[in-house]
Amino acid sequence: MDYQRYIDWADDRIVEDSRRVVLTFLVVTLVFSAGLGNISTNAGTSQFTTGLPAEEAFERVNTEFSPTFSPDTGNTQLIQEGNNVLSRDALLRMLRAQERLEDHRDLRVTGTSSAASIVAQRLDPSARTTEAQIRAVESATSSEIDAAVRRAADQNPQFTSLVSSDFNRGSASASATLGLVTHEIPAGISSGSGQGGSSPLTSIQRQAQFTVQSAGHGTITVFGSGIVAAEFSNVVFDSLVLTVPAAVIFILLFLSIAYRDLADMALGLIALFMAIVWTFGFMGLAGIPFSQMLIAVPPLLLAVGIDFGIHAVNRYREERQHGTGIDESMRITTDQLLVAFFIVTGTTVIGFAANLTSSLPPIRDFGFVAAIGITFTFFIFGVFLPAAKVELDTLRQRYPIPTFSERPLGSEDSALGGVLRGGVAIAERAPVVFLLVTLVVTAGAGVYATGISTSFSQDDFLPPEDNADWIQSLPEPFAPSEYTVTERTNFLEEKFDSTQSGQATIYVEGPMRKDSALEQIHRAGDDPPDTFVREDGRAASTSIVTVIQDRAARDPEFRRLVERNDANDNGVPDDNLETVYEYLLDSSSRDRALDYLSEDYRSARVVYTVEAGASDSEVTEDAREVAEDFRFEATATGSIVVFQAVSDVILESAVQSLAIALAGASVFLVFIYYVLEGRPSLGIANVVPVVVTVALLAGTMRFLRIPFNAITATMLAITIGLGVDYSVHVTHRFADEMHEYDLVTALDRTVRGTGGALLGSMLTTVFGIGVLALAVFPAIGQFGILTALSIAYAFLTSLLVLPSVLVVWDRVTNSDHPLRRLLDLGGPRRPVRPTEGDD
Structure with missing residues (x-):
């Protein structure tokens, strides 16, 4: 496939039509900005329960059984x-x-x-x-x-x-x-199980x-x-007010170090701003509401955008330092980086799009918006920024625009360059031994990570009961609101037994006029599971059966009606059930009966009391077993069951998206390196540090006791997206350098040139996103910590692990006796030229 002509065409547009490109992107920014005012919000737990069978059953229960669950x-x-x-x-x-x-x-x-x-x-x-x-x-x-x-x-x-x-x-x-x-409430309130924003x-x-x-x-x-x-809404707003200024300060600080030129830094910031406007403008135009999940999108765009911007400017400066002109330097830069940016964008989009397989709408929205945002970032930093840089440097030749530094990070004679090549030094001496140690650490972290817990509750969206003293002492407008919900919730759980015991509901659908209908409900309480509270050997429950029994106990006429239709003398009528129901509905027990029996006699609900100390997963499992004992169609539901169902889906989504993202990214990288270099195995080498990064992050989550919850569920897929970003830059630069230099020299030039840009990008994003740990919204804080760690791990594995991987890759693919060379634990002893394709 002759892809180079497309790259050359893009190079020509960026260099020769730079002004037109810049104006076009500014116009598109104005178009997307029109959608910013249309963004709605969707917060709380209710957004995660839509579409689940248990939630749908819970909504039907709340709709059908009145007046207790009246929606108005x-x-x-x-x-x-x-x-x-x-x-x-x-x-x-x-x-x-x-x-x-x-x-x-x-x-x-x-x-x-x-x-x-x-x-x-x-x-x-x-x-x-x-x-x-x-x-x-x-x-x-x-x-x-x-x-x-x-x-x-x-x-x-x-x-x-x-x-x-x-x-x-x-x-x-x-x-x-x-x-x-x-x-x-004339307008009605949500009858679902979740708490809305x-x-x-x-x-x-x-x-x-x-x-x-x-x-x-x-x-x-x-x-x-x-x-x-x-308070759901306030905690998000207060978190952003507290963290955004700190993030801006860190980002500006490290960008100034990375760019060391005000004009170049201004271009990078403008491009970042455009990426945010395009993404959120698209959300407004597409009618996608902003939720807590989407709080993760701006940091991700910043992480990838900062990385792209620093790489573009740094690579351009490398060429300018050799005395090459503006146009030719940018052609060389975009000729190489457009391909690298495309690979990064493709794998990152695959990583985020893997979340589209989730059955939870907010996670699907996150995957879709993140994938769109990364695509926008590719065009802005791959096309707009280089064109704007050409225009800026052309103006510098005509006007006295200050230039502070055009020296690239990590140049050969710098102290930083010597530090960055630490991974190359390891690869020169003992790559196989180092990779074996890495394999053991990765496997250990992966096994350890299998113990990560899963959580989904209202507490995931609430602030802590007590904020740190330094947060409370902040002046306006940074001082957070006064929060009482967590304190009140803890107080209720501590003081009231009724709030500690839970309930599980079985929603029964079927002809409740059928003679066996009430006997089914009654028999379901026999030999209850361990998590259900027992009364006289039976499950403690309330249902239409208990309403009938209570009425019969104090109404002689109704008692005689029940006895005439009770074939086995157990207090539960077996015949003429419609007559029994009509008597109840014509009596003072009407409202209570309608709490458990629909007016059309087509459905019923049974509420079981469960042990206070039982876990949600145990209650859910037992409730589902009880529901299976009904001959009619029965669904286990209630708040406990719904929240546990969401928790299960969150874990399933995390594992599923991880598998799809890894598989999709691997296939894409194998294919793209086959097209670009004729070396598909480079794609496999590219994935190795990403796998290490994911394992390390997952292990860290368990070590820090951070569960998979509504916010952190996407972290593994995000780690793949960000990890591939770093490793692709190293691998693609290495592949280019191998066309002209031997193995060690190619690695050395790669880590010195690309490593410097990666370091600047890593420091900027780690500190810029890491400040989310200061958020009063715990889930945002956890997300900030994990994102910062994933970026740091991705940087370290790309510069420490990947060089050894590439040396071993070279031994396997460029040797007549790959196994013999692989068993040679030492490093490369002779310059090796790449072959035309994989052996």
């Missing part, structure tokens, strides 16, 4: 703390807070409840309104209140779920209690917070999904 209502929690929240004064504080919220029309309160309300009704059973309940408590003595608290604990199961686990019946005391406020409840709960605080109820805190949603 929302709940707010009132968390009360104190020495004794069941004392007379504390009960009145809670009731008055409820009353103030009920009186606030904008809050659309449809009902309130609390332990205080229950106690008040034990004092005065006729006290149906909050105002009447306040009067009941005000007129009661302390001993009467204590007695009412004990009666409430004995007679009302809801009471014990609303008081903390340290409730003392004897002293009628507890340190915390919950109040519940129900709001009508915005919520109609946010403004309502903010108003409720102000209302309660302004009344002086300092011991009562307002909490709910709307406040959680607001």
Whole structure:
């Protein structure tokens, strides 16, 4: 294939039509900038659950079973703390807070409840309104209140779920209690299992917070999904405000060292800005929302863009240093680097596009946007930047534009050049021994990495409970917001047993009029799995069966109806089920029945209580086994099951994308080196340091206890993309140098020339992206740490491991007796010229 004519055509356009090229790219930038205003946001956990069977079942459960799961209502929690929240004064504080919220029309309160309300009704059973309940408590003595608290604990199961686990019946005391406020939300709220980035409840709960605080109820805190949603957004914004300035400072610092010329650095920064505008403008025009996953895209574009920019300018300076003119120097530069940039872009795009195989939409969006962004980066830095550099240096010949330095990094007579050739020194002496040691380390890291945990929970998206002191002392606008969600969530988990125990739901689809329908539900509770709570040897559950049994226990007429249709006398009707259902729906038990049976009798839900200490994976596995026991179609669902399903998909996506990225990049590199050099085996050599990098990073993730979560799931594919970037520059430069020099000289010229650019790129991106570790959003911090490590590992393996790989590659492909030469543990002893193709 005669690819050179295409490269020559591109060289001509860049050099001869440089001004036209620059203007064209600026116009395209304006076009893409129009899409920046159309970018929407999508945050939180809900974006990751779309399309999963468990999530779809959960949404159907929430849609079909009302009124408890009605999609047009929302709940707010009132968390009360104190020495004794069941004392007379504390009960009145809670009731008055409820009353103030009920009186606030904008809050659309449809009902309130609390332990205080229950106690008040034990004092005065006729006290149906909050105002009447306040009067009941005000007129009661302390001993009467204590007695009412004990009666409430004995007679009302809801009471014990609303008081903390340290409730003392004897002293009628507890340190915390919950109040519940129900709001009508005309626009509806999400009924899915995930937490969205915005919520109609946010403004309502903010108003409720102000209302309660302004009344002086300092011991009562307002909490709910709307406040959680607001903090989801705030933590991302605060993280960017904190890290972006630091990243800019580091990037400018190291770019100034790499370029050592203000005008050249300005060109590089303009190109970086264009890459960001093109990518995010494309997102806006394509209607792709910005999510937490896409926070990773700007650092990636910076990493690849900085690398391309430094390489382009550094390679151009190498030619200029030899006295070559502007046009000819740029032709030589682009003739070589366009090919290298194309290889890097191809393999990097493959690495990111591997995420398109994920079943999670945010991961697919990340893969697609990252691949598009890297493609844009290739054109901007491969075409625009060289053309702009030609224009700049042409203007320098006409006008007194300051030039500070045009010396390339890593030149032969520099101290840096001597340091960079450390990998060549190893390759000269003991390449095989070094690679055997590398193989052992890589294998060990890979085996160790198999223990990486997987996580998916709301906690992945929340700030830490306490920020570092130095973060809290930052002045505006860098000071982060005050976060309460993590503290409140931890408090609820610590204080309330009801929040520690979980639930697993089975969504059953089938003709519930069929005689065996209720017996199926009842038998499913026999011999429950270990993670399910047991009551009298059966699984603790609520369903239409338990609603029927509860109604039968207090309604003689209904009990007789059940007994007439109960063939085996187990309290579960077997015949005339539609008649049984109609009786329930015409009674006061209608709402409770519709919590577990759809109105068309085509589906039902069964809710099982699970052990507090059981892991999500164990609960999910057991729930799925129970669902399989149903004859009707049954799906295990609920928050625990949905989140575990997402966690499983995250791990599956990480492994799958890693395999596809490695395989795809290897095939691409083999093919491209066959086309370019007639040496397909160079592609295999190119992949070796990438494999080492991936293994080292995966092992580091386990060592640092960083799990695969919604943000870090793509790290292995990203590492392939960035690792190939570094190794391709070395391999492609080496292949070019081998046309004119012997093996050692070619390696030496490669690491001195390309290694200098790689060092500048590595330092800039490691520090520029590494500052994400300062983010108050933990997942962003983890991503920053891992990305910086992957770049550092890619640099080290490209300059330390790859030279030895290339020496061994040369022994195998350029020798009449490759095995004999391979077993020679020493380095090369004679200059070796490449052959025309692989043996």
